Amino acid sequence: MKKATEIFIPLMTDVCAEGNICVEGLNVHYGDRHALKDINITLPAKKITAIIGPSGCGKTTLLKCFNRLIDSIDGTKVTGKVMLNGEDIFDPHADVINIRKKMGLLSQRPYPLPMSIFDNVAYGPRIHGTRKKSELNQIVEYYLKEASLWDEVKDRLYTPASGLSIGQQQRLCLARGLAVKPEIILGDEPTSALDPISSAHIEEKFVEFKNKYTIVMVTHILRQAIRIADYIIFMYLGEIIEHGPAEQVLEHPKDKRTSDYIKGIIS
Amino acid sequence: MNINKVEEGIFKVLMKASTLLVLASLFLIIYSILRKGLPSLSWAMVTQTPKGGFFLGKGGGILNAIVGSLYLAGGSTILGLFISLPVALYLNIYRTKTSRFANFTRLCLDVLWGIPSIVYGAFGFAIMLLVGLKASLLAGIFTLTLMVIPIMIRAMDEVIMTVPKGLIDASYSLGATRFETSLKVVSKQVLPGILTAILISFGRSIGDAASVLFTSGFTDRIPTSLMQPAANLPLAIFFQLSTPIPEVQDRAYASALVLTLIILIISILSRIATKKFTKHKV
Ligand SMILES: Nc1ncnc2c1ncn2[C@@H]1O[C@H](COP(=O)(O)OP(=O)(O)O)[C@@H](O)[C@H]1O
Ligand SMILES: [Mg+2]
Numbered sequence: 409m410k411k412a413t414e415i416f417i418p419l420m421t422d423v424c425a426e427g428n429i430c431v432e433g434l435n436v437h438y439g440d441r442h443a444l445k446d447i448n449i450t451l452p453a454k455k456i457t458a459i460i461g462p463s464g465c466g467k468t469t470l471l472k473c474f475n476r477l478i479d480s481i482d483g484t485k486v487t488g489k490v491m492l493n494g495e496d497i498f499d500p501h502a503d504v505i506n507i508r509k510k511m512g513l514l515s516q517r518p519y520p521l522p523m524s525i526f527d528n529v530a531y532g533p534r535i536h537g538t539r540k541k542s543e544l545n546q547i548v549e550y551y552l553k554e555a556s557l558w559d560e561v562k563d564r565l566y567t568p569a570s571g572l573s574i575g576q577q578q579r580l581c582l583a584r585g586l587a588v589k590p591e592i593i594l595g596d597e598p599t600s601a602l603d604p605i606s607s608a609h610i611e612e613k614f615v616e617f618k619n620k621y622t623i624v625m626v627t628h629i630l631r632q633a634i635r636i637a638d639y640i641i642f643m644y645l646g647e648i649i650e651h652g653p654a655e656q657v658l659e660h661p662k663d664k665r666t667s668d669y670i671k672g673i674i675s
Numbered sequence: 676m677n678i679n680k681v682e683e684g685i686f687k688v689l690m691k692a693s694t695l696l697v698l699a700s701l702f703l704i705i706y707s708i709l710r711k712g713l714p715s716l717s718w719a720m721v722t723q724t725p726k727g728g729f730f731l732g733k734g735g736g737i738l739n740a741i742v743g744s745l746y747l748a749g750g751s752t753i754l755g756l757f758i759s760l761p762v763a764l765y766l767n768i769y770r771t772k773t774s775r776f777a778n779f780t781r782l783c784l785d786v787l788w789g790i791p792s793i794v795y796g797a798f799g800f801a802i803m804l805l806v807g808l809k810a811s812l813l814a815g816i817f818t819l820t821l822m823v824i825p826i827m828i829r830a831m832d833e834v835i836m837t838v839p840k841g842l843i844d845a846s847y848s849l850g851a852t853r854f855e856t857s858l859k860v861v862s863k864q865v866l867p868g869i870l871t872a873i874l875i876s877f878g879r880s881i882g883d884a885a886s887v888l889f890t891s892g893f894t895d896r897i898p899t900s901l902m903q904p905a906a907n908l909p910l911a912i913f914f915q916l917s918t919p920i921p922e923v924q925d926r927a928y929a930s931a932l933v934l935t936l937i938i939l940i941i942s943i944l945s946r947i948a949t950k951k952f953t954k955h956k957v
Binding site: 475477480482505506508509511512513515516517519521522523524531532535536568569570581584585588 | 774839841842843844845846847848849850851852855859860863864955
């Protein structure tokens with residue numbers, strides 16, 4: 409059996425193994441604010457990587473680079489590379505739609521689309537060309553089950569998604585994201601707006617999905633990171649201070665800033 | 676008694692008084708229209724075109740003006756919608772919010788909004804002369820469209836601006852293009868706002884006399900093609916009121932009553948539609 413540390417690919421390799429997300433020399437500026445400073449990191453495939461750090465340290469920005477939502481923010485400048493399956497996400501010729509299809513996003517608070525529960529899940533498949541009603545029925549049922557929401561909504565699929573509780577909405581967003589068949593799931597503090605039971609639902613799903621998807625999750629809850637993460641990246645003021653297997657970073661942090669954060673001195 | 680309480684009391688009274696003032700003036704207007712208009716409002720008024728002479732005649736009705744007004748306002752609102760919605764979406768979705776181009780466009784639209792309608796009328800008339808178009812329904816619709824476009828765009832723009840970034844990002848993250856996001860997510864989210872914009876524009880164009888004075892002309896017939904002149908209610912009211920004959924003047928109030936009723940019906944319909952369409956809003 410491989411030890412966890414070995415899976416964490418050394419930074420200096422020039423090949424980025426299939427499925428890994430390899431960030432190379434990534435810098436992001438918002439106007440003159442330097443939000444990400446020379447980020448070099450490899451996020452391993454089919455594992456849960458948690459990004460922790462005080463607010464404003466650039467966690468959301470890093471996630472937005474992965475699915476290129478950073479493009480839609482005014483006045484940003486991005487340099488460096490993010491490699492995925494041999495392609496640079498920031499290559500000017502890269503197909504943004506295709507990149508985004510490969511990544512499901514769960515945001516801080518759920519944003520159901522202004523349509524029915526059914527249409528929310530069918531939204532992705534429809535825009536990517538699935539038209540047949542019978543096929544869509546199957547897809548919607550399958551992914552609602554994947555997100556453990558089916559039983560709660562099967563009798564009201566055609567009612568507005570905004571009528572669901574916030575925890576159900578977040579699971580709907582999960583189902584909606586899965587329905588475009590991503591390889592990667594990005595979560596930006598996906599449980600921060602939820603009650604404890606709904607948070608537990610999402611956490612369970614993440615653990616269950618970990619062999620199927622590469623999961624990158626920003627969290628401000630250290631205990632959540634301990635519970636579910638395989639790897640932890642600690643960021644501070646736009647830099648990666650420390651990263652490695654979860655136990656190592658949390659129990660034997662090398663950097664003082666990491667240990668201060670974990671002890672609750674920096675927040 | 677402390678000073679805060681006194682202050683609050685004074686403000687409460689002031690607010691109540693101004694609300695009452697607004698309501699009272701509305702009811703006063705409606706009352707005077709009803710008092711003078713209701714006696715002359717007959718079935719014939721709303722079902723017949725003018726008879727026994729020109730449109731000032733005592734016989735017949737104002738169906739020409741009712742239909743003309745509905746054509747003009749309906750036509751310009753629909754045409755305006757098709758032009759305005761893409762512009763409003765473009766300003767917000769394809770241009771970032773702080774874009775200088777977008778803000779310059781907004782400034783221009785606000786200036787256009789403030790231009791008096793007689794100027795639109797004169798402009799429309801000049802264009803008609805240039806292209807050799809006679810006073811007609813078509814020319815009237817075009818001129819009114821020009822007038823309502825800035826109103827519509829800015830009204831939609833204001834609501835589209837309130838769409839949460841996270842919602843748009845959610846759509847993008849599923850691999851939707853900006854076009855798909857605009858059409859399927861943003862438009863749905865702001866549907867009530869779009870309906871309001873339509874209502875405001877319709878109200879503005881059905882009530883405007885100055886811009887159609889030269890452009891759509893006036894006639895006592897109901898137009899059967901876009902190239903024929905069309906009557907409208909505000910001008911009918913104006914012409915009827917300016918006669919020295921009391922019966923005809925009373926008919927002006929009946930016409931005003933009809934115009935007010937049309938606006939009332941449109942408002943109620945749009946309320947109902949808004950309720951129906953907001954159910955999906957997040
Ligand atoms: N759209 C933006 N424009 C300007 N500055 C931004 C923008 N978004 C984030 N920032 C800045 O970039 C830094 C990192 O932000 P963010 O990635 O949201 O941090 P986190 O998610 O870790 O709280 C912060 O200092 C923040 O103020
Ligand atoms: Mg954040």
